[in-house]
Amino acid sequence: MVLMILPFIGSVSVSEGLVAITVLCLVYLALRFFHTEIPEGLRRLPGPKPFPLIGNVLEVGSKPYLSLTAMSKRYGDVFQIQIGMRPVIVLSGNDTVRQALIKQGEEFAGRPDLYSFRFINDGKSLAFSTDQAGVWRARRKLAYSALRSFSSLDGTTPEYSCMLEEHICKEGEYLIKQLNNVMKADGSFDPFRHIVVSVANVICGMCFGRRYDHNDQELLSLVNLSDEFGRVVGSGNPADFIPVLQYLPSSTMKSFMSINARFTAFVQKIVIEHYATYNKDNIRDITDSLIDHCEDRKLDENSNVQMSDEKIVGIVNDLFGAGFDTISTALSWSVMYLVAHPEMQERLHQELKDTVGLDRTPRLSDRPNLPFLDAFILELFRHSSFLPFTIPHCTSKNTSLNGYFIPKDTCVFINQWQMNHDPEIWKDPSSFNPDRFLSADGTAVNKMEGEKVMIFGMGKRRCIGEVIARNEVFLFLAILAQKLQFQAKPGQPLDMTPEYGLTMKHKRCHLRATMRVRNKQ
Ligand code: HEM
Numbered sequence: 001m002v003l004m005i006l007p008f009i010g011s012v013s014v015s016e017g018l019v020a021i022t023v024l025c026l027v028y029l030a031l032r033f034f035h036t037e038i039p040e041g042l043r044r045l046p047g048p049k050p051f052p053l054i055g056n057v058l059e060v061g062s063k064p065y066l067s068l069t070a071m072s073k074r075y076g077d078v079f080q081i082q083i084g085m086r087p088v089i090v091l092s093g094n095d096t097v098r099q100a101l102i103k104q105g106e107e108f109a110g111r112p113d114l115y116s117f118r119f120i121n122d123g124k125s126l127a128f129s130t131d132q133a134g135v136w137r138a139r140r141k142l143a144y145s146a147l148r149s150f151s152s153l154d155g156t157t158p159e160y161s162c163m164l165e166e167h168i169c170k171e172g173e174y175l176i177k178q179l180n181n182v183m184k185a186d187g188s189f190d191p192f193r194h195i196v197v198s199v200a201n202v203i204c205g206m207c208f209g210r211r212y213d214h215n216d217q218e219l220l221s222l223v224n225l226s227d228e229f230g231r232v233v234g235s236g237n238p239a240d241f242i243p244v245l246q247y248l249p250s251s252t253m254k255s256f257m258s259i260n261a262r263f264t265a266f267v268q269k270i271v272i273e274h275y276a277t278y279n280k281d282n283i284r285d286i287t288d289s290l291i292d293h294c295e296d297r298k299l300d301e302n303s304n305v306q307m308s309d310e311k312i313v314g315i316v317n318d319l320f321g322a323g324f325d326t327i328s329t330a331l332s333w334s335v336m337y338l339v340a341h342p343e344m345q346e347r348l349h350q351e352l353k354d355t356v357g358l359d360r361t362p363r364l365s366d367r368p369n370l371p372f373l374d375a376f377i378l379e380l381f382r383h384s385s386f387l388p389f390t391i392p393h394c395t396s397k398n399t400s401l402n403g404y405f406i407p408k409d410t411c412v413f414i415n416q417w418q419m420n421h422d423p424e425i426w427k428d429p430s431s432f433n434p435d436r437f438l439s440a441d442g443t444a445v446n447k448m449e450g451e452k453v454m455i456f457g458m459g460k461r462r463c464i465g466e467v468i469a470r471n472e473v474f475l476f477l478a479i480l481a482q483k484l485q486f487q488a489k490p491g492q493p494l495d496m497t498p499e500y501g502l503t504m505k506h507k508r509c510h511l512r513a514t515m516r517v518r519n520k521q
Pocket residue numbers: 126127128140143147203318319320322323324326327330387389390391392455456457458460461462463464465466468469470473
């Protein structure tokens with residue numbers, strides 16, 4: 001965050017700077033003057049003392065998941081920091097987060113009105129916008145039912161249990177061929193670069209009824225920009241917290257706007273093609289089903305939530321965006337963990353060899369027989385906590401939590417990383433140990449332990465793609481571990497340091513892989 005504010009200082013003239021600082025000081029003093037009254041019986045939130053203007057930016061630093069976890073040890077599960085001008089409540093601890101997001105779910109389900117969020121999906125994002133509760137709920141329901149029906153649709157042949165399985169198996173097999181070819185040609189590969197196209201193709205198949213070549217430049221440039229997107233949304237763009245910065249030039253913000261504009265243009269082009277070829281009697285994919293919903297709604301006089309067609313069809317933009325970045329980050333990390341723990345890589349392969357064999361592609365129905373793979377995925381989610389915070393929440397009314405007063409419209413960060421590394425819950429949390437999720441004889445996953453892992457959020461805003469995501473990570477990883485053996489590139493030590501963002505990624509690197517079984521041609 002501090003690193004993100006610094007570039008602003010160089011791009012402002014002295015007089016502009018002085019005016020900005022004077023305005024900020026006046027606003028700051030006014031805010032302190034009108035300090036919120038605490039209702040009787042409730043306490044004022046604890047937290048570090050903020051500096052004028054920058055608040056606690058210095059203490060939060062560039063790894064907020066670590067600094068805010070350290071602060072939770074000092075101030076407790078509910079505390080307040082100030083980022084720039086904006087107070088932010090940070091929630092940690094399983095019981096506290098459960099209380100806020102489930103028991104008091106309605107009060108904590110909003111999204112804050114952050115400047116950068118206005119550029120995502122043209123300000124009409126289901127996940128990031130400040131839609132009124134009724135509109136958001138109706139859009140979420142539509143998105144959820146479209147996702148569910150298009151993933152559970154029958155596959156094109158009885159070989160596959162559903163469309164989702166068909167897409168993943170085909171893309172998984174194609175990915176193996178692709179990695180094999182790149183290995184032959186270059187001797188190493190960048191895991192994220194190839195995984196992201198395969199994963200994007202699965203969600204493209206469901207949303208748009210099409211797939212892209214691994215060398216398609218338009219798709220490649222779009223999906224490889226997602227790191228940049230996560231960096232702004234994840235760390236909090238300075239202009240979100242120091243409003244006057246919205247009016248000053250910023251290269252980060254410029255690039256963020258351009259990524260969003262390109263993303264929206266990419267989806268819009270496909271949506272326009274769908275409108276032109278739409279046929280009510282042949283709903284091809286999620287885009288068609290959303291267009292169909294707009295048509296039906298025009299005939300439904302009882303529909304009580306007012307939503308524009310743009311807001312309905314724009315849902316596909318959210319599904320596509322959320323559907324590839326998260327899953328490819330999870331899979332890319334999986335490969336890194338396999339390389340970091342070769343004994344686990346062998347154990348996984350052996351489990352697949354013993355239960356599935358090497359002659360057929362794994363299926364979703366193999367899952368109950370692959371407990372170590374399931375435990376490995378749970379530990380990957382927990383240990384990497386690659387989504388260290390949920391998307392920021394916001395209170396919809398004055399409320400209280402653990403006896404502390406929290407005013408309406410307060411921005412709330414949920415620290416998933418802290419929950420996944422809490423020593424009260426996890427024994428030796430910093431070690432990577434999938435066995436923690438297995439029964440004593442190693443034959444079954446302990447479901448209760450698994451449910452303690454927090455990576456999809458909880459309550460009213462819980463991820464709507466969770467089932468698809470879990471299935472996708474499982475099946476892609478099963479295919480990769482069955483067919484390939486991954487290693488680090490000689491002379492290149494593995495760097496597992498996460499780079500902070502909405503989704504934390506490992507540094508781009510090159511790995512090697514050898515085929516364990518011949519792929520079907
Ligand atoms: C491993 C993969 C994934 C992870 C870890 C993940 C995690 C999350 C998290 C933490 C949130 C925010 C929850 C909150 O704000 O409290 C979220 C929201 C969301 N996710 Fe996922 N997600 C994944 C995959 C997907 C997929 C595949 C889709 C759809 C195809 C999807 C669609 C969404 C949507 C639409 C929201 C916004 C929900 C709302 O604001 O009401 N996600 N996800």
